[in-house]
Amino acid sequence: MDDEKQTSELPHRSGSEVPVLSALGFLSAAVTAQQIALMQVLGWMHWHHFAYMIVAIALLGFGVAGTVLALTREHLQRAWRSLLPWLALGTAIAMPLGVRLAQHEALAVDLPLVFLNPPNAWRLVALCLLLLPPFFCGGLATGLVLTAQARRAGLFYSASLAGAGAGGLAGLALVASVVPARLPAAVAALALASAACLWREVASKARIAIVVTAVAVAAAWLAPGELRPSQFKPIRRALDLPEARVVAARPGLHGWVQVVDAPALRAAPAVSLEFAGEIPGQRAVFVNGLGHGSLLTPDAIRSPAWLDYTTDAVAFVATKPRHVLLLENGPGGWVALAVRRSALRVTVVEPNRSLVERLTEGDAPLAPEWRLPAVNCVVAGGRAYLRRTHEAFDVIRFPSVGALGGTAGLAAASEQFLLTREAFVDAWQRLTPGGVIAVTAWMDFPERNPLRLLATLAEALEAVGAPPRAHLVAARGWATVTFLARRAAGPGGPAWNPADATAIRTFCLERGFDPLLLPELQAPEREAHHAWQNPGFFRLVDALVDGPRESVYREHAFMLRPATDDRPYFSQFLRWGAWKRLHEVFGARAMPFFELGSLVVALTFVILAILAVVGVILPLARLGWHGPGKAGVLLYFGGLGAGFMCVEIGLMLRAQAWLGSPVVAAAVVVTGLLLASGLGSLWSERLPANRSTAWRLVAVIAGVVLIASFELDVVGPAARAWPALVQIGFVLAVVAPIGTAMGMAFPLGLRRLEATAPTHVAWAWAVNGCVSVATPAGAMLLAMSAGFGALFAAGAAAYALALVGAWLGGARDA
Template sequence: MALTERPGMAPLFLVSMATVGFEIALTRYFAVAKWSEYGYWVISIVLAGFALSGVVMALARDWFARHGTALLTVLPVLLIAAAAVGYHFVTTNPFNPLQLQNQATFGPQLYNIAGYYICLLPFFFLSGLYISLCFVLNDTQIGRVYGFDLTGAGLGALLALGLMTVVHPFQLLPCLLVPLFAAALFARRRRLAVGLAALVALAGGQALLLLGDAASFNDYKAIYAPLHVPDSRTVAEIRSPRGLYMLLDDFTERVDTDVSNNAGLLGLPGPPTSFGLYRDGNRLASLPRPGPVDAGYAAATLAALPYTLRPHPRVLLAGASGGFRIAEAQALGAASVDALEPEPVLRGALRQGLGESPPVTAGGTVRILAESPIAAVRASGPYDLIDISADFLDAAEANTSAFATEAIASYMKALTPGGIVSLPASIREFPAYAIRVLATARAALLQAGITDPAAHVLVYRSAWNVRILLSNTPFDAARIAAAKSFCDERSFDISYFAGIDVAAARANIYNDLPAVSFEEGEVTSGEGAHDAIADEAKPVLLGQSTESARAFDLSPITYDRPSFYAVLRLSQLGTILQRLELLPQAEIGPLVNLAVLAQAAMVALLVLAVPLLGGRRMRAGGPGVLRAILYFSALGLGFLFLEIFLIERASFYLNDRTSGFSLVLTGMLIFSGLGSMMEPRFKADPRRGIVIAVAVILAWGVLLLVGLQDFMLATLGLPWLARAAIVVALVAPASLALGLPFPLGLGRMGSGGFLPWAWGLNGAFSVVSTPLANLMALQLGYDRVLLAAMLLYVTCILAFPRLRKST
């Protein structure tokens, strides 16, 4: 079909920008108002909408081509309306994740999730239709179209992230309607009428979103109760791509630490009142009120024992807990404190204060540093005590790497003789978390050259938390006796030391901790006092199997498999679904990935069926259809596999998930867009282009598999800007190559129904790729995800589509 009028690229650029911006705005809404894991489930409809648009376009390609210019004129106006109305109904949806985890109440929540799909699918379907139509109407300029699509998406991500610094997360979408309005102004037909319609849609959408704003914190979020107690007030608020930070002043806020019930008998005060700092509605830390910090309670805390065993230590403190842990360390006699606070807002509160909370007095024996513990021990060791705060793990996603086998081994090598590493673990929900930290500690001690790990470990606990102490010299009788005395005075329990008699120790347990069977959902121990940690500590340290290991994945945490909370065995999915009400929020992620994968598989099957549904013209492709299925499916999987691998590695390197995500996402989109614009250079010999692109990707992948981890560790001490530049430099060459295979393959599909079908096929398998890659990383590690991506691109060479005539 000859087309006399081809659309310009500026509207496509703006539509792509707004689409990715809307996706990120939805991510922020769910992270603040609900839980981010469920937001990921709902937002998976984005690429599903793209895939479905490709199906519709493929089945009715001729009609869309005949009316293409008119549709491109009207679609931006419809997109404004669909975005505004869809987001409004998202914010009014009464979805409650806690009820979804209860078999008696989950039914209505499935309807609420379906409601999210109904609200969001129109926008992303229309957006996919717009982009797909641009490919059809510009079938001789595929590389150029794809380049504007990707670069627009990359800058849309940057725009959304930049807006988060000034705009409340609930108000992001009104700003993102403006690029759609601008796209409508580029209409080639009836410009005045379309402009007026777009203006009316924009004004109506803004009025609906700003005047009918129903977004708020759900009542199960940690911030909800303190935000609504009498006289509660917000004394500071920070808007950032990392989250919405709110500092609350109310009578419920106190220092969040594990203090002995015997503090009064010891003549020690209780923790003082404080401000409460929340991020996205979740409690992050306590911040001190004006005036001197009274840390007299420090000697009654669970974390105080190492300071008794190693008097006047030089301390590396990972996580300052708003400054209270620094005051505690000083009160316990620390000779010096290097306090690490990688979380930028917490670090800013320590250095400059936040709202009415004053800064921490540093200087002299106290340094406040931005490094991760891994970088700090390489730069500033040795230390007498490396103390990780109980809230450090949850302060930032990237902090999970501090609990990896390789990290703990590096801590052991940075200790002075007789030094101690103090690791926290919570037993509020699953004692298995503490057992997994023990298994990781054993692997780390072996890696550090200690042949008898069991002699170098001491474990003690309260009712809610465990401390695992590791030393580079065995814990001798004197230190064990001192630990027993410390715990007896504070009603803490010792769960393990070399030579412990577990049966005899049960007679003097202060905090009963019976074993719980996850399979049966009930306590399995008999009468009397119990210590489930003591029952399994020795076998774990000896490398033996335990009851928990049969129910949970207790494999050591590593840089390649850093997920701390992923202890559920997905092979026992039936049992997990029966015990949904017992699952902590942190364990929901893998189940959400499974749900998204199931949904994505159904969408992919629908797209795969298009050649069967599209009549004789589509079925005539024969073996060429099979090659196209392999090619575009592999592209959809491979691109996202590489993106997820790079985001994880960049997050580790920058010690910040948000920065890693931002740099990798925008870098890959923009450089891939630039790479796709090189497609005309290979029109004469497209197979040569795909071979060159895949060769670059494979060589780059091999270099990363062989040397990336060592390179990152060797350069962790560089300034953040230098490391960020290195991330961009690592992303750029592969991304340029990644931009070529899709337009090269799409150019072989002709201008008939196969072209939008291939577009939809790529979108459908992009939906599959994200949950599949996440699950692979949990089970096999991120290096296997990279290796799988490389194999997928090899498949692209073998399945490169044969030339198809235009229809």
């Protein structure tokens, strides 16, 4: 055995290391870039929830590879040199092939149908299995090299992490420039390059395979096939209209921008039933298949009469604005309405650069309202702009909340940083005297969106010393309610004077709306035009405005407590303990209240946790259940895996709050973390691989994680006002020490195991990978229920377990 092992190892520090190190780097880059690419692909086909599932699938592939490696260690390690190019080629082929097969009618999955018709759950499993092979092949190749070269694990692990970090940048560049259908083939070229690095060392059969694979990857690029979005996505319904067609498209970091034209397309969100005019045809804008506004013709911009018959127009009734701010509203006539209502300047804030450029470029722009002389388009996140600007505004309009008919809870796991209590406080600071914050919510039943929005506004007003009852008014139509929070025009003066109240009453009367909140409001006025099916709704409105609110928060069937920057899940209303109550009240109709977004994350966690346990236990059938060191290995390497993922997810969510895009945040954090971990791994070769070093290092990591959490809490709010490049630099500065320390612990443990218990090395790789599998989904559940700060605490706790493992023997001296 020792002779075989010696012949499989590369000569120390010789030139023969270079091809393997290069191949490992390219392969790791491909695997990381594939994760980012699949986030974009599945985000367009389905919803953003698959982003976290992709991370879990990737880790599952590594975990399964570790389990296979632990079960067949001797056989695979003897042939690791010859297997490496074949595994790289398998990764390259599986990348586009898995996505293509997932589109097949017999295998395609539609997320809502999985829950509406549970027997379809096998399709979700099939999707995971189809996307798993490239991560399995990449993980097996990496594991083979690390276990075969365990004595120099730091060197090879650093090459893997450096490649993975570079893959994050490559994935970001590809997502920004390549249409989703071609992304898997583009990433496959990186895996192909990994095999090509070994060209001089492989036999003729492998060289032929490399050439054939190159032809296949080129064919996948030239003929990528069509990606079909879910039938429940708005773009699918728009394209089903007669003569519908996509007239413009552009990839981007925030998603695939598409413009659809059809003669029947009209956009009139909750227009009053009193409107008797004509609504002009409009093109529809979609980002990753979700509606993001509509495009008005020049004639419609000059006379957007139908918008005067929406509850949104109430913002301009008692205010004659000179400067209006539209925060992430998208196109759709809001500029035209502001200009029609006497605005001299309109600032449009939109984080999606690709969208802004595509809609405003050329002599005949697709969105001519954004090219009006009064308009200034700013590419930035809404929260970042509120913190960064020094201008004051007469009207600040937030994006609408919810959708007609509801969203079936698909937004429950979405971070919505513009709908937190702190966001409205930031907006309040940017109002002129007499200025108004305007935000519209779609009415749902049972009422959730309007009630939580009202609670958020009320708490934000109290935070700035403004009594909610004196500063809030609201108007309700047949489908929407618009809330206005107004700053008093002068010290000690009323926010809403009798003339304002009269103007709003007249507006509601003429357009068929009902005042919901207004000075001197009489109860019958609230249902003058539109009776509401739940009389208790109005009692809840008054309770949330006047307080105390704690009893409402505690007793209501849904979560109404305002979202915060630490827990920005505005659309997460479900209380896990309320399932039985909802089922008793609504029976089979309760399914829409179960929030598919939350259920996807929870179901993913349960499934992957079971698979992780199986992956950890299965190798013990061969290694034996008893014997020294197993508890230490489990705690040490399991703690490292769980801790790393908790911290990574926490950093990604924090960075998303500043950078605006989950894809950009993921790429920046993953790239920085992996590059820093690579440096740490390389540095670890200089440290003695003994128990004392291991537990001290893990203790340092736990401390650094807690310090970083404190640092982010203190500096985070101010970071929103910084330029994007400074924000990225700050993220990398926070990530660097954490990643460097975390990157040292894993190869250090492998080196110690190689010296004390070599048969446990492959199992340690499996434990680390399998525990990491379930952690992302578990981390998301923790963030949704306890906030981002809890992720760093959980990460520190996991490293504390690793510390116990190091002390027990996971990395002890012989």
